[in-house]
Amino acid sequence: MEISATRSTSNTSRRERKNCFIGGILIKLISMFKIPFLNSPKKDSPKHNLIIGLGNPGDKYKDTYHNVGFKYIDYLLSKNGLSLKKYKTFEYVKTPDLILVKPTTYMNTSGLPIKEALKFFKIKPEKMLVVHDDSDIPFGEYKISFDRGDAGHNGIKSIINHLKTNTFNRLRIGIRKQKGKASDFVLKNMNPSDLKTLDKLFSEIEAIYSEGDTK
16 A cells, blocks of 8 residues: 655745645545554554664765665654664664664664564554655655565565564655666765755655644
8 A cells, every 4th residue: 555745846835735735635545544653543552653764874875865764764853852872783762752763784684673673662563664765756755655565675675574574654755866777876975955855855744744643
């Protein structure tokens, strides 16, 4: 199951109208298809929402397209004045409503730290959201998916292999800006304009999630 959205790049008033339209549709679809992470928690559900961003550690990869999952976590940390602390193979911060996690391993071995994080926080896979890059989606767009295959993404493949399930939520951030193989550009650094676009996209995504959580 997937939900898609495109970020508007036109003038402010037009963008705001489009955001409201997209937000309304997403909330209705979320409710209709009952995506576990985005629904109001049931009585027996964990209190926290777990968001895990995928990427490669180190300054060398900090601003690469492959690291947009880490970038989303960084955005939430910065906006809320939070910082991460280390535990085994991942870093995390826990608030009354939210847990943010970054694996400290490389992208292709993301499965182990995520398995350890789920065990540590006692959360089931279907209650987590994994944020990662997707080279099949144009830059500036995203899709929300649940119960999908890895589609060739090695980080997701590692998670599925370790958890023995694909029943978890994914926020797939588009990074496709050119034709060709993903390996030709995923490890390239984003330019300042790209980074600004990501910040705006993250803000819009967060607004939609916030509205959805109040339904």
